[in-house]
Amino acid sequence: MLALQIVESVPRYLLAKALGRVQPAVYWNGWGLLQLRDIPEPRLPNGEWVRIGTRLSGICGSDIGLITLHTSPTTSPLVSFPFTLGHEIVGEVTELGAAVEGFQIGQRVVVNPLLGCVARGFRDLCVECARGMPNRCLRFREGTIAPGIMIGFCRDTGGGWSPTFVAHRSQLVPVPDALSDEEAVLAEPFGVALHAVLRNRPSDDETVLVVGAGIIGLLTVAALRAIGCRARILVTARYPFQAEAAARLGADTVLRSRPGPALYRELARLTGARVYRARFGRWLVQGGVDRVFDCVGSSRSVQDALAVTRAGGRVVLVGLASDPGGVDWTPIWLREVEIRGSMAYADDVLDGVRDSSIAHAVRLMAERRVDLGWLVTHRFALTEYRKALETVTAKGSSGVIKAVFAFVG
Structure with a gap:
């Protein structure tokens, strides 16, 4: 399958760093760290995981920061190369691990991409995950999968900038029928905002x-x-x-x-x-x-x-x-x-209910307390990634608010 990945390459990094400021296309024309590659589908790490078929995946500012080399290298130990980008995702379940209950093939889900202790197979949670703060997990480099804070930054899980990826059962949030894909794909960034506001x-x-x-x-x-x-x-x-x-x-x-x-x-x-x-x-x-x-x-x-x-x-x-x-x-x-x-999202309290801020985001949209779907202004096929990135990095002329890669019509 085709996937947009970030690869580890010192020569490519130095070339893009030197030329990118005067020729931004260097970041995505194949000379930089971003590569469109034909890769195998990621396997299910164990029976607690599911395979998701991507419907829409958002283009996030952090993705752009990685591609254009503006992100701090401090977080580099918390990724594993090569990784498929894409952590703002609405998709549908296409394969269930043997230990997964409560979900069905074809069901639409939003994915909480954090890869904390539970997703990494730990039963004895670190102090931060035990507090309901998996965004601060102390084990992003440990466990049953490769290092990575989130899906979209871990080589074993894949990411939303591909037709399929894998997620742990604990990461799935069901999407109500009343929500469109355009609304659902915003649950992750809306969860980021909700976490900041609620805290x-x-x-x-x-x-x-x-x-x-x-x-x-x-x-x-x-x-x-x-x-x-x-x-x-x-x-x-x-x-x-x-x-x-x-x-x-x-x-x-x-x-x-x-x-x-x-x-x-x-x-x-x-x-x-x-x-x-x-x-x-x-x-x-x-x-x-x-x-x-x-x-x-x-x-x-x-x-x-x-x-x-x-x-x-x-x-x-x-x-x-x-x-x-x-x-x-x-x-x-x-x-x-x-x-x-x-940072990202966690278990937050809203209306007397403690839940992940992404789950709160889905509920607020489903209850029509907020209307967000119109913020998705641009859709691109994965093979149109160069046009997509040119659009996102030229907001003044393109008028883009949120752009997504679409894998469904």
């Missing part, structure tokens, strides 16, 4: 800033409103179509100001803060918003998030896959700003 829920009297109106930023706005949060939500958006989407999902104000001083002045006008020019091109904001969800992860966005958060406020870094540098961390000590990370 850092603002009070209704707060002013919240969501930095970035890409898919995670938009889903963070959707998550805030879906759980009933009535906080004032401000969103930064680069393009008009993103601004329209943010407003549709419940943002109170969408800011089109350029990052840096122009944004600081606009936020000062909205919050009553004061902006001062400091020495050597630096800026100081006194006052600001109560809480920031940074959904971009660039050096500029982290800098802006810290700068505009009020004293004692909180900055949440939502699933960042990049490696920001050159950030002035002064606001953390000067104004005692708290900074927290949010």
